[in-house]
Amino acid sequence: MANSDFELFSRRLITFGLLDLLIIVLIFSTLSFTKNSIILGLSLGFGLFSVFYGIIVIIGFARRNHHYEIKLANFLSFVSGFFLMIGAIQVLIAILANDLILSLQGILLILLANSTRKRTFTLRHPTYISWYRQHANSAPVLGTNEVFATCPNCNSLLAVVPQLLTAKDKCPHCSGFLVIREEE
Structure with a gap:
């Protein structure tokens, strides 16, 4: 992925994260119609905490x-599990009650859980993490004459001084050579 692809992915993650929060609010608002005050209190408390935490992570x-890409990946994993659990419960209830609309809603929640889970894989990919941390507000400032460079073998992001780089220098991550040698 190029940098513009990562930027587009990040913007879409923010949008989908907010939409996931809206779906969570809708799910918990339907739970609030229960007459049992204990379940009502727990569902509203848990729902408000989830939405509040989700908003903080998305912002x-x-x-x-710094490190909010990992926090968002963890939050989306939680949301994915929540959608999967609610979707499976709805499908089971729909089968028992012979309700087509509820079964479709449950299947859509299961598909949404799968889609949300797939987004976490990209968030946890080392290339995306390097890109995100390179552009983060709290990224470390480069030293004198240092530039960002990537290892030609593992694509790790490194800070190097080009004038001091030799053919014998190795990557600290993969131990591959940082300077590509041309055959003579």
Whole structure:
């Protein structure tokens, strides 16, 4: 993925994260119609906490705060599990009640859980993490004469001084040579 692809992916993650929060609010609002006050209190408390935490994580991710890509990946994993659980429960209830609409809603929630889970793989990919941290507000400042470079073998992001780079220098991550040798 190029940098513009990562930027587009990040913007879409923010949008989908907000939409996931809206779906969570809708799910918890339907749970609030129960007459049992204990279940009502627990569902509203858990729902409000989830939405509040999700908003904080999405805002931190949008501002490119340090390590918020991992926090968003963890939050999306939680949301994916939540959607999967609610979707499976709805499908089971729909089968027992012979309700087509509820079964479609449950299947859509299961598909949404799968889609949300797939987005976490990209968030946890080392190339994306390097790109995100390179553009983060809290990225370390480069030293004198240092530039960002990538290892030609593993694509790790490194800070190097080009004038001091020799053919014998190796990557600290993969131990591959940083300077590509041309055959003579």
